[in-house]
Amino acid sequence: MIFGSVKMAMADQTNVKLLGMWASPFVRRVQWALSLKGVISYDYVEEDILNKSSLLLELNPVHQKVPVLIHDGKVICESLVILEYMDETWKGIPLLPHDPHGRAMARFWARFSDEKLEPNAWTAMCSEGEEKEGALKRAIEAASKIEEQLIKGRRFFGGDDIGYLDVAMGWVACWLPVWEEVGAMSIVDPARHPRITSWAGDFLSHPLIRTNLPPKDEMVDYFHGKRKRIMAH
Numbered sequence: 001m002i003f004g005s006v007k008m009a010m011a012d013q014t015n016v017k018l019l020g021m022w023a024s025p026f027v028r029r030v031q032w033a034l035s036l037k038g039v040i041s042y043d044y045v046e047e048d049i050l051n052k053s054s055l056l057l058e059l060n061p062v063h064q065k066v067p068v069l070i071h072d073g074k075v076i077c078e079s080l081v082i083l084e085y086m087d088e089t090w091k092g093i094p095l096l097p098h099d100p101h102g103r104a105m106a107r108f109w110a111r112f113s114d115e116k117l118e119p120n121a122w123t124a125m126c127s128e129g130e131e132k133e134g135a136l137k138r139a140i141e142a143a144s145k146i147e148e149q150l151i152k153g154r155r156f157f158g159g160d161d162i163g164y165l166d167v168a169m170g171w172v173a174c175w176l177p178v179w180e181e182v183g184a185m186s187i188v189d190p191a192r193h194p195r196i197t198s199w200a201g202d203f204l205s206h207p208l209i210r211t212n213l214p215p216k217d218e219m220v221d222y223f224h225g226k227r228k229r230i231m232a233h
């Protein structure tokens with residue numbers, strides 16, 4: 001019985017492959033979730049998103065983006081969809097809250113962050129003048145709405161334990177400060193957003209997150225390069 005379940009767990013893990021890119025916030029959230037689920041020995045394939053592999057084009061023909069998760073031959077695309085698949089597939093640390101309303105809220109705010117904060121922060125980093133000002137304003141407004149979702153005294157979005165929304169929003173703790181530096185701008189500000197600031201500190205010091213972060217200097221260089229190329233067009 002024990003041997004049987006050990007064998008199952010190992011087979012489970014060896015059948016996991018992730019197509020990713022080191023500087024992608026969407027890929028990293030899947031890697032964080034894999035770690036929270038205890039899936040540590042998976043096959044990671046680094047993609048060159050400027051010269052996509054035929055495997056990526058074949059597995060994600062619709063969006064042609066990373067991350068792509070392959071589990072037991074099944075292909076799952078879109079990082080938030082992948083997180084839900086993982087939550088339903090592996091035990092480990094539960095990601096979504098137990099109750100339906102809590103789950104609905106977590107999904108709502110994850111999408112809000114991806115649709116309102118992330119694209120506006122990105123545009124603000126890669127633009128100038130009125131375009132930058134407008135995007136910056138919208139990004140700050142979105143951050144302020146997220147700030148209201150963090151209840152004082154709780155370490156994470158769902159309470160005292162890390163979960164789906166923390167992982168989905170983790171890029172705010174790790175990528176956003178880099179984008180702010182590269183774009184010479186401030187979006188999440190400790191005075192304006194004390195709860196996000198405190199949450200970011202807790203998130204980054206979680207044992208399964210702090211050991212799973214991209215190198216900051218390389219991120220700064222990478223996004224400086226990206227910004228330069230985008231703004232040259």
Ligand SMILES: N[C@@H](CCC(=O)N[C@@H](CS)C(=O)NCC(=O)O)C(=O)O
Pocket residue numbers: 021023024025026049064065066067077078079080
């Ligand atoms: N909504 C997607 C976004 C994924 C995404 O934008 N991935 C980028 C890397 S950060 C990518 O693969 N870009 C390639 C391209 O746009 O052609 C998700 O959550 O998975």
